[in-house]
Amino acid sequence: MTMKRMCSALAALSAASFAIQANAQDTGPTVTISGFGTAALTSTDTNDAEFIRPNQASGVKKDWRTGVDSNFGIQATVKVNDMISFTGQGLVRKDAIDHYRAQAAWAFAKFKVNDEFSVRVGRMGAPIYMISDFRNVGYANTMLRPPAEVYRQVTLDSFDGVDLLYQHSFGDTSLSVQLGTGRADVDQPAQNIEFRKMLLLHVVAENGPFTLRFGRAQADFSVVDNPTLTGLVTTLRTVGLGSVADMMPLNDVKGTFTSVGGTMDWKNVVLQAEYAMRRTDTLIVHDTNSWYAMAGYRFGKFLPYYYHGSIKQKSARSVAGLPTSGPLAPLGAGVNNLAKAALQSSDAVGVRWDFYKSLALKVQVDHIKPKDGPGAFINYKPGFNESVNVYAVALDFVF
C-alpha cells in the first residue's frame, strides 16, 4: 500500500465515522467506528543487513520504505445495552508474510457484570507487555516503536479465550486487573508457534501521574511447520547425540514471561521503563532478561525523548561436548547457533510533535549495537556485527 492510498483511505474513513456517529441514536444499540494508523518511512545507514520490527519477514536497508513502521487499524463497537457489547478490530500491516495484509486483531463480546467486573469472550489483545494492548496505536505512545530488546521476546498480539477485567479505586489509586486464559497460533516467517494453556495476568495501579504495572504470562508452546528444526532434532538422535536433542524439545514446552514496568507523566517530565524475564524449557527459545528506560520532557506541543534498551542471555550460549571437527562439525555449529539469543543494545533519540488535533508527527533515530552476532537484524551478510543507525519519520493519527 502506498502512502498516498493510505492517506486517501484515511480521509474517507474519517468522513464515514463522522456520519455514523452523527446518525447514532441514544436508544437501542449504538455503533461506534474508530480507527488509528501510522504512515511512516524508515531507513538505515547500511546495506549489509535489514532492520525489522519483531516478527517481520523483510525490513529496510538504505532505501526508505513504508513497510516497517506503517499500519492501519479500524475498530467497531456495537453496544447492545449497558451490559453487552461487541468489539471487532482489523489491523493492516506488514508482518510474518512479506506484504501488507489484514488481520482480525480482535473480535470479542464483553459482558459488564457491574461497575467493577467485566467478562470478555473471543479474540482479545494478549497483555504480555505494559503497552501490549496499544503498541500498534502510534498515537497512544511516546516512542515511534516499542523497544525491540523487550518487545521481541514474545511475538504474540492476541489470544482466543476468556478474560476477566476488574477495576477498583482505593482513594486516589485506581487498580485494574486482567486475568485471561486461552490459546493462540502465531505465524512467524519460517515457522508457526502454537500457544496452549495460556494464563495471562496484567495488574496496573495508577495514582495521578504514576503508573505501575506487573505482568505474568505462561503457556505450553509448540514450534510447528519448521522442517529444518525437526530435521535437525532427528539427525541429532540418529548420530547418537540424543542428549543434545533432549535439550531442544519442540512440543508442549513450558514458557513464562514476567515483567514489571512503570510510567510517570509529571510536570512535563515523561518517564517509561520496563524489565522483563523470559524463561523456557528448550534450548532454542532462550532465557533472557531485557529492559528499556525512556525519558522525555514536554515543551508545549513538542516532546523530545531518549531511550536505552538492552538484553542479556541467561541460558548458555553454547552446548558443551558438541563435535567441533570431523563430519559432524557443521551439526555442532548449527546447534550452537540455535543456542544464541539475538543480543543488542539500542540508544534512541526522538521527538513527538502534536501539531494538529488527532495527529502527531514523530522523528526517531536509533543507534543499535549488535553483540556477539547480528543482533535482531535479518538477511545479514556473513560476519555482520556492526552498529547501525535507523532513521524513521511517522505520522500517527486516530479518528
Add this chain to the structure above:
Amino acid sequence: MDKRIKPLLAAAMMCAALPALAAEIVVIVNPKNPASRMFSEQAAQFFLGKSTLFTPIEHTEGPLRNEFSQKVLGKDSAQVKAQWSKLVFTGKGTAPKEYGSSAEVKKAVAADVQAIGYIEKSAVDDSVKVILTVQ
C-alpha cells in the same frame, strides 16, 4: 448585549483563545446522583477513563474543554486524546460522548443518573446538581 454582536464576540474570543476571558466552570451530575461534592482529582478519574462509576459527558474541542482539561485533568487536549485512545483501542473503554454546547451537556446529564459533565456556571439550573466549582 446585542444578539448579533454576541456570536461575533464569541467567535473572536475563540479565535484569540484567551483563557483569561473564559467563564467559570462547574462540574455537574444528575440531581438523583447521591454525590454532593467532589474533589477535582476524583472528577478527573471519570474524564480520563480511570473510573467507570460515572459516565463522563464531554464538550467538542474548544476553549471550555481546553480550560477544563488544563485545570482539572492537568493535561492538554492531545494528551487527553492519547489517554483515551489507549482505552478505546484496547476495547476497555468507550470515549465520552461529545456535545457542542453547555445546554446540550446539561440536557445529557439531566437525562442520565450516572452522567457527569461540566458547564459554565451561568448555565446551571434545577435540572442538574453542581458538585464542584473549578478553581
